[in-house]
Every structure is written in structure tokens, then in C-alpha cells.
Amino acid sequence: MTKLNSSIYLAGSKQKLLKDILPHLQDGNRKTLLTPFSGSGVVELACIEQDLFENYYSNDLEEWVVRLHNKLKDPKFILDCKSVNDKYPSDKKSYLQMREDYNQGKCQDDTLLFNLLMRSHSNRMRFSGQGSKLKCNIPYGERNRFDMERMLKHHTLSQKMNVRQGGFATFLNSFQDLDWEEVTIYADPPYLGTTAVYNAGWSKMDDEVFRECMLKYHHLGAKVIFSNIFYNRGYVAQDLIDWCGEHSDKFDVHHLDMDYRNTAHVKYEGKKTDEVLIVSK
Ligand SMILES: C[S@@+](CC[C@H](N)C(=O)[O-])C[C@H]1O[C@@H](n2cnc3c(N)ncnc32)[C@H](O)[C@@H]1O
Structure with missing residues (x-):
């Protein structure tokens, strides 16, 4: 499996979980990958490296993240960064x-x-x-x-990435003309119950809207895969657990081996994080 990494360092990068995520993204019918929460973009970059899709559309709410993605496509930006x-x-x-x-x-x-x-x-x-x-x-x-070297690799692969700035629902809504039977959505939203900076402002209501969105695109025919946690540092994501139970005819839950106990400045001695990958059937 790929050792690829993004040249944009971001907490919450899925680099270590690429081996668990990538095998679920393609079923032989999907031409387009939509990633509404791009972050470091490592998932898209790994898919491009493996030539899994024809088209890639990504999105993030943070303007500076989107700007860095778009600028890394320009060799002059890389040379200017080197001068700095x-x-x-x-x-x-x-x-x-x-x-x-x-x-x-x-x-x-x-x-x-x-x-x-x-x-x-x-x-x-x-x-x-x-x-x-x-x-x-x-x-x-x-x-x-x-x-x-990492920047140049990112630069080469990212020529296929189209990255936009905005909220996830607006981004997904903008693809009116897509044949959803040919689309995979990989979504990695902020997780309630973790302390990452990009979680600021992400609420229980965002979580509910997000899950409704995932149901909608699953219903339209998209292959929908999303990351989240069932448990972290004493927090139990009961709404998500219940939702997965209610929709177990549509989605499988895979438990991944990832631990966030040592990622914040205050270590946690309790039970290990239960990170999950929720995959449409
Ligand atoms: C868990 S990180 C994604 C990490 C990414 N999968 C990676 O491997 O680097 C979540 C991302 O969602 C973005 N975000 C937060 N709220 C958002 C929203 N409402 N719509 C779109 N993106 C959002 C954050 O800026 C952050 O980059």
C-alpha cells in the first residue's frame, strides 16, 4: 500500500488509514470521486496515484487549505516556497x-x-x-x-484535483448533472468528541444534516463512505451508533485500528478510540 503523503500537514490526516479506506472506494463502476472535507487531500492524492477514478472534486471550508491546494499545482509557488x-x-x-x-x-x-x-x-x-x-x-x-520531493509529488498528482471552498452540503448540491451511479463520495467530517481545531463550530446539528446528506446520496446511487468515531476519550457517539443500527440495511460499519489518545496535549489513559469507516452496501 502507498506510502504517499500530502505536503500539507494537517491534524486528522488519513495517511495512516489509506490501507483501510482505499479498498472500499471503487466497485468497478465509479468514475468520479467527491471529497467534501478534503483537509490534507491525502485520500484524493492516493486515489490519483493508483488511478482509481477519472475525475476528482474536493472541497474544504477553510480558505487557506483550499488556497494551498490550488497553489501547489503551480511550480512557481513551489520554487517561491523554497526561496522562503x-x-x-x-x-x-x-x-x-x-x-x-x-x-x-x-x-x-x-x-x-x-x-x-x-x-x-x-x-x-x-x-x-x-x-x-x-x-x-x-x-x-x-x-x-x-x-x-514531497511537494513535487503532490504537485504532479494534484493536477487532477479540483478543489473548492465552502460548506459540504453546498458542494455536494452543486453536482446536479452527475450520474450518481458513477460517483463515490468519501467524507471525513469533523468528529464530535475530539478536540481538533477544525472541529470548532461543528455541532450536533451539522452531524445530523451530514448524515441526512449521506442517506440522500446513497439513495441516489452514489457509493458513500465516511469516517467517524464511535468512542473517544470518554465520549460515546450514541446518535451515530443508533443511526448505523437503524440503517444497517444500507451501511456496514468497519472498526479501524487508530488511536487518538495521545494526539492532544493532555494524554488519555482510558479506553482506546473506536474509529469507524461506514461503507454503503
Ligand atoms: C477530519 S478533517 C479531514 C481530513 C482529511 N480526510 C485528511 O486526510 O487530511 C475535516 C476537514 O473538514 C473541514 N471542514 C470543517 N467543517 C466543514 C464544513 N462545514 N464543510 C466542509 N468542510 C469542513 C475542516 O477544515 C477539515 O479540513
Whole structure:
């Protein structure tokens, strides 16, 4: 199975679970892959590498994620990122200068943003304020993961990716003319019960709308696969568990070997995370 990785480092990347997810995405009839919660894009990139689909449409709510995806398609962006990496030495002082320069430039320079992500403490981008007060405040990570080879691979594969910005339902709704019998949807929404930064604002109601959406596209004929958790750090996703029971004629539940107990700064000694992959029959 693929060792491929995205050059956009993001918490929640499915890189380690590609071996569990990819075998479910294609049944021989699907031409188009829709990924409404793209994140690092590693699932799409792995599918492109394996030539699983003809068309790829991705989406994410975060503008900066979408911008980085689209810019990585341009070789000039990669060279500009390399120049920035060469200009700032790999130490804390230079990192803070880089962050200051990015904030002084009103958070517009994506070559600086990309390099901040490579040197940051975690894979969680953090901004505070809004409009002219917007500031990036991700802490220094004592590392520099700048990797030209990885960027170039991402660049080559991502030429087939079409990435849009917006909410997942609007994105899925925009494909009025698709033959859903030829579509796979892989969805990896924020999980209730985890602490990832991108969960901010994701509510129980979003979860309900999301599941309704998955039912709708399953009914239209799409192959629908989505990731989630049944249990994490004392949180039991009872609504999801009940939903899977109610729709067990349409969806199978696969329990995956993934553990989020050590991913937050506060470790958890209790029961292991129960990460699931929900796959339409
Ligand atoms: C669990 S991450 C996806 C990770 C991805 N599968 C990967 O391998 O990197 C969830 C993503 O959903 C995005 N997101 C959050 N709310 C959203 C919404 N309402 N519509 C679309 N995307 C959303 C976040 O910005 C984040 O990138």
C-alpha cells in the first residue's frame, strides 16, 4: 500500500488509514470521486496515484487549505516556497520573524504560510482575530519539514484535483448533472468528541444534516463512505451508533485500528478510540 503523503500537514490526516479506506472506494463502476472535507487531500492524492477514478472534486471550508491546494499545482509557488525556506534559517528566532512578516503582510503571503506550517509545533493551524486584525499564532516546533520531493509529488498528482471552498452540503448540491451511479463520495467530517481545531463550530446539528446528506446520496446511487468515531476519550457517539443500527440495511460499519489518545496535549489513559469507516452496501 502507498506510502504517499500530502505536503500539507494537517491534524486528522488519513495517511495512516489509506490501507483501510482505499479498498472500499471503487466497485468497478465509479468514475468520479467527491471529497467534501478534503483537509490534507491525502485520500484524493492516493486515489490519483493508483488511478482509481477519472475525475476528482474536493472541497474544504477553510480558505487557506483550499488556497494551498490550488497553489501547489503551480511550480512557481513551489520554487517561491523554497526561496522562503532558504531565506529564513531553521531556528526559533527566524521562525518568529517569519510569523511576524506573515502577520505584517496581513496573512496574504501563502509561501510564508506554507513554511510556517512546515516549522510549527503541531499540524494545527491557528489564527486569531478577523479582517485586518487576523493573526497567525501557531507556535514554533523545533523542526523544519520542508520536503521538496514531497511537494513535487503532490504537485504532479494534484493536477487532477479540483478543489473548492465552502460548506459540504453546498458542494455536494452543486453536482446536479452527475450520474450518481458513477460517483463515490468519501467524507471525513469533523468528529464530535475530539478536540481538533477544525472541529470548532461543528455541532450536533451539522452531524445530523451530514448524515441526512449521506442517506440522500446513497439513495441516489452514489457509493458513500465516511469516517467517524464511535468512542473517544470518554465520549460515546450514541446518535451515530443508533443511526448505523437503524440503517444497517444500507451501511456496514468497519472498526479501524487508530488511536487518538495521545494526539492532544493532555494524554488519555482510558479506553482506546473506536474509529469507524461506514461503507454503503
Ligand atoms: C477530519 S478533517 C479531514 C481530513 C482529511 N480526510 C485528511 O486526510 O487530511 C475535516 C476537514 O473538514 C473541514 N471542514 C470543517 N467543517 C466543514 C464544513 N462545514 N464543510 C466542509 N468542510 C469542513 C475542516 O477544515 C477539515 O479540513
